[in-house]
Amino acid sequence: MKAMAITDLKKIYNAQTAALQNINLEVSHGEWVSILGPSGSGKSTLLNIIACLDRPTSGEVRIYDTNLVALNPKELALFRRENIGLVFQQQHLIPYLTALENVMLAQYYHSMVDEDEAVAALKRVGLGHRLNHIPAHLSGGEQQRVCIARALINDPKILLADEPTGNLDRENSGNVYDIFKQLHAEGHHTIVLVTHDEEAAKLGDRTVKIVDGRLSFDRTHSV
Amino acid sequence: MNNRQMFLTIVHKALLGKKMRFAIAVSSIVLVAGLISALLSVSLGIKARFGSEFRRFGANVVLYPKGGERVMNESLTRKLSSGELGRYLYGYVPFLNEQGVVNGKTMPVIGTDFRLARRVNPWWKVSGSYPDEGAGEVLLGIDVAERLGVRVGDRVRLNPNTGSVPASSVECKGCHSVLPENHNRRLEGRLAEVKSNCMSCHQAHSLGGGSSVEMRVSGILSTGGDEDGHILTDLSRAQSLFNKPGAVSQVHASVLTGGELSLEDISRVIESKLGDVQATPVSRIARAEDNLLGKVQLLLTLVTLIVLSTTGLTLASMMTASVMERGREIGLMKAIGATHRAIAILFLAEAASMGLTGGGIGLLLGFLMSQLIGESVFATAIPTPPVVFPLTILSVITLAVLSSVPSIKRAMSIDPATSLRGE
Numbered sequence: 001m002k003a004m005a006i007t008d009l010k011k012i013y014n015a016q017t018a019a020l021q022n023i024n025l026e027v028s029h030g031e032w033v034s035i036l037g038p039s040g041s042g043k044s045t046l047l048n049i050i051a052c053l054d055r056p057t058s059g060e061v062r063i064y065d066t067n068l069v070a071l072n073p074k075e076l077a078l079f080r081r082e083n084i085g086l087v088f089q090q091q092h093l094i095p096y097l098t099a100l101e102n103v104m105l106a107q108y109y110h111s112m113v114d115e116d117e118a119v120a121a122l123k124r125v126g127l128g129h130r131l132n133h134i135p136a137h138l139s140g141g142e143q144q145r146v147c148i149a150r151a152l153i154n155d156p157k158i159l160l161a162d163e164p165t166g167n168l169d170r171e172n173s174g175n176v177y178d179i180f181k182q183l184h185a186e187g188h189h190t191i192v193l194v195t196h197d198e199e200a201a202k203l204g205d206r207t208v209k210i211v212d213g214r215l216s217f218d219r220t221h222s223v
Numbered sequence: 224m225n226n227r228q229m230f231l232t233i234v235h236k237a238l239l240g241k242k243m244r245f246a247i248a249v250s251s252i253v254l255v256a257g258l259i260s261a262l263l264s265v266s267l268g269i270k271a272r273f274g275s276e277f278r279r280f281g282a283n284v285v286l287y288p289k290g291g292e293r294v295m296n297e298s299l300t301r302k303l304s305s306g307e308l309g310r311y312l313y314g315y316v317p318f319l320n321e322q323g324v325v326n327g328k329t330m331p332v333i334g335t336d337f338r339l340a341r342r343v344n345p346w347w348k349v350s351g352s353y354p355d356e357g358a359g360e361v362l363l364g365i366d367v368a369e370r371l372g373v374r375v376g377d378r379v380r381l382n383p384n385t386g387s388v389p390a391s392s393v394e395c396k397g398c399h400s401v402l403p404e405n406h407n408r409r410l411e412g413r414l415a416e417v418k419s420n421c422m423s424c425h426q427a428h429s430l431g432g433g434s435s436v437e438m439r440v441s442g443i444l445s446t447g448g449d450e451d452g453h454i455l456t457d458l459s460r461a462q463s464l465f466n467k468p469g470a471v472s473q474v475h476a477s478v479l480t481g482g483e484l485s486l487e488d489i490s491r492v493i494e495s496k497l498g499d500v501q502a503t504p505v506s507r508i509a510r511a512e513d514n515l516l517g518k519v520q521l522l523l524t525l526v527t528l529i530v531l532s533t534t535g536l537t538l539a540s541m542m543t544a545s546v547m548e549r550g551r552e553i554g555l556m557k558a559i560g561a562t563h564r565a566i567a568i569l570f571l572a573e574a575a576s577m578g579l580t581g582g583g584i585g586l587l588l589g590f591l592m593s594q595l596i597g598e599s600v601f602a603t604a605i606p607t608p609p610v611v612f613p614l615t616i617l618s619v620i621t622l623a624v625l626s627s628v629p630s631i632k633r634a635m636s637i638d639p640a641t642s643l644r645g646e
Contacts, residue, residue: 044644053558053640074562081560092555092643094233096240101232108229109560115224150559 001029002062003158003190004050009059011045011213019045020213023059029157032184032191034201037210043194044162046210050192051160052080064157081110085151085189089163091143093135099146100131103153110154121149125179141172148179152189159183162194177203234572241545248541249581252619255534256585260607260615261592262523268597268605282316282343282475282505283512284490289499294319294470297458299497303476308496311489313479314342317471319461323454324382324435326371331453332381334461337362343477344446351375351442356457360441364451368443375440381454382435383465436464476502480512531622538626542574546630546637553634554642563635570631571624578623582616589615 009023019042027033037043048054049061052068061068063083071079093102103118122131125145135143144164151159161180165173177200183189184204193204201207202221209216224232238245288295302308303315319334337353354360361381363373373379444450462468478489490502546553553566561569590607597605 048640051558051640053638053643077557077560077562080558086558088643090643092551092558094552094555096236097233101229101236104224104229105233105556106559108226108233109556109562109565113224113226113229154560 001064003027003029003031003064004192005060005062006046006050007060007062009046009049009061010057011042011049011054012057018213020049020056020210023210023213023215025208025215025218027190027192029064029190030184030187031206032180032193032204034193034195034204034207035210036195036198036201036207038196041210042213043210045213047160047162047192047194050158051084051086052076081154083157085154085156085159087144087147087151087159087161087164089166091135091140091147091167093143093146093150095135098132098134099127099138099142099149102135102146103150106150106153118149118153121153122146124152125149126175139172141168141175144168144172144176145179148176152183156189158190158192160192160194163196164193165195165197165200173200230569230572233569234576237569238573238576244541244545245577248538248577249584251534251537252577252581252623253585253588255530255622256582256615256619257588257592258530258585259527259618260586260589260611261596262527263611263614264589264593264605264607265596266520266523267608267611268593282477283480283486284476284478284493285503285505286315286474286476286493286497287501287503288472289501292499294467294472295499297462297469297471299500300471300474302497303474303493306496308493311478311484311492313477314339315474315476316340316343317458317474319458319465319467319470320472321383321461321465321467323464325367325454326373326379328371330367330370332383332461332465333450333453333455334458334465335455336458337455343475346446347450348445349442350445351440354441354455354457357460358441359436359438359460360456361438362442362444362455363440364453364455365443365445366451367454368440373440375442377440378437379440379454380435380437381456381464474500531618535622535626538574538577538623539629542570542627542630543633546570546634550637550642553637554639557637557639558643566634567631570627570634574623574627575620578620579616581623582619585619586612586615 004025004027006023006025009020009025010018011020012018023046025033035043035046045054049056049068050063052071056069059069063079066079068076068079093099094105097105099122100115100118103121104113104115107113107118119128119131122128122145125148127142127145127149130138130142133142135146138146144167148164151161159180164180165176168176180191180193181203184191191204193200195201198207204221206218206220208218286295286300297317300315300317303312316335316339321332321334322329323332324330325332337356341347341353349362354362361379363371363379368374371379438456444453444455456464458471462470476493478486480486480489484492486504490504493502494500556566556569589611593605593607597603
């Protein structure tokens with residue numbers, strides 16, 4: 001089953017800066033695709049478009065057969081809420097809410113809060129003992145794991161991660177990728193990982209490299 | 224935890240997460256709530272207080288006999304102090320207006336109840352003392368005293384004017400009751416010195432008779448009004464002297480205003496309850512009262528509006544600054560599924576919470592302020608009408624909510640992708 005189909009995608013800022021040009025990409029359900037590229041190559045722009053946070057200038061983006069280009073802002077927000085889990089490089093957490101409440105916030109804006117589920121999600125990422133800590137009292141790695149728990153709490157079809165270990169040390173990066181590997185092994189989620197770390201990119205099924213807004217290669221990794 | 228509790232948790236922690244900003248915003252709301260509640264209390268209480276204050280300036284309703292009659296029955300006045308009418312009346316005083324000859328000079332004579340007169344006309348100045356009831360004493364208006372060259376303690380001879388009253392009367396030298404001429408005739412004696420039983424005290428006393436009575440001047444009255452040209456005596460004595468038992472010419476009533484009924488309404492109530500009486504409001508007092516009240520209330524309204532506007536602008540700028548500071552947080556909420564409506568509701572709830580908190584504390588402050596104003600301006604506590612509480616809370620919540628509108632618009636326009644990039 002196709003999770004994602006991107007056809008002739010272009011994104012031009014201010015009518016002159018081409019962030020993305022002629023991107024064509026297909027991703028199957030359950031696949032882990034790593035998008036590799038240097039800073040400013042356009043990989044985060046692509047991720048934002050897939051995440052319904054931005055719109056392409058032209059082209060088509062289909063996610064599970066829904067054409068994102070045809071959706072209005074409200075429909076895009078609803079689609080994102082239902083189908084996409086986001087993990088950012090910076091651990092964007094609400095500073096005055098505890099780890100548990102940060103996870104429940106995603107439930108709250110999705111449908112109904114369920115504390116037991118939120119606790120289970122945090123336990124799954126190894127934070128069962130840090131439920132009631134606010135972000136300032138968590139390490140960077142722990143904060144990122146809270147973000148992963150929050151991204152997964154509504155069981156999204158696609159997990160999008162934008163440099164999730166960019167601010168973490170090696171040990172914490174390893175912990176985060178261990179979770180991604182586990183999720184991938186379960187096969188419920190399609191994972192799109194944006195990274196500039198080639199080693200991390202190789203953890204996925206496939207690596208797509210973007211240079212200057214264009215796909216430079218699309219390589220499937222051998223198992 | 225359910226969604227409602229989650230929402231309250233977010234609002235509560237968002238507000239307390241920025242304690243200093245919250246404290247400043249709430250403080251400004253406390254001040255405005257305090258001022259609003261104090262001014263509302265004063266504005267609403269001032270009506271009743273003005274009513275009481277104006278009662279010091281005398282009667283505001285005059286009761287006349289209906290149908291061109293010169294006098295009415297004194298018993299009607301007793302109805303004024305009872306039942307429903309009693310609630311509206313600060314006081315009343317009956318008058319019997321006649322003409323008499325005092326020390327050979329014709330002048331107006333008033334019979335009144337001095338106890339009641341002192342309540343209704345507290346500004347009357349008496350040099351000496353008010354006449355004691357039944358003591359055969361009179362109060363001379365200051366102009367009369369000068370005209371007659373009489374001082375306190377002197378005696379004057381009062382002769383009821385001929386025409387409308389009996390030409391002669393006698394006075395019991397024991398109880399000083401003034402008895403009509405026919406009483407003397409019944410005694411078949413001379414009017415000058417007869418021995419008999421007094422009709423009033425039934426004791427055997429000698430009766431001094433003739434067409435006049437001698438009375439002691441207990442005091443000189445100074446009012447600055449018509450009364451300065453009158454001679455005033457006890458109502459029952461005047462009724463007896465002028466042979467008008469139980470009659471009064473008019474009643475001055477001091478009606479409490481500031482309630483639901485206007486002075487005219489209360490006058491109509493008096494007329495309907497008393498029957499043969501025409502109740503006429505004293506328009507100059509009513510107008511002065513309305514004018515002053517209107518001006519004071521306008522002043523209070525303007526002050527309130529200025530304070531509301533200033534605080535509204537302060538709150539609006541603080542909330543806009545808060546939204547700018549929390550741009551990434553708002554972007555994140557949108558990224559994880561918050562709709563524009565959800566963001567708007569969150570900020571409205573934060574504003575309303577600040578309004579509620581500030582309003583609650585401000586009410587207490589306002590109560591103290593109104594007491595201070597009451598004590599310093601009116602020398603008495605001003606009651607806080609119950610309606611002040613919901614009105615104040617509603618006002619400050621509305622103010623906080625309206626002030627948050629610009630910041631909410633800004634919050635709704637935040638692009639999550641941009642804000643999460645930290646731009």
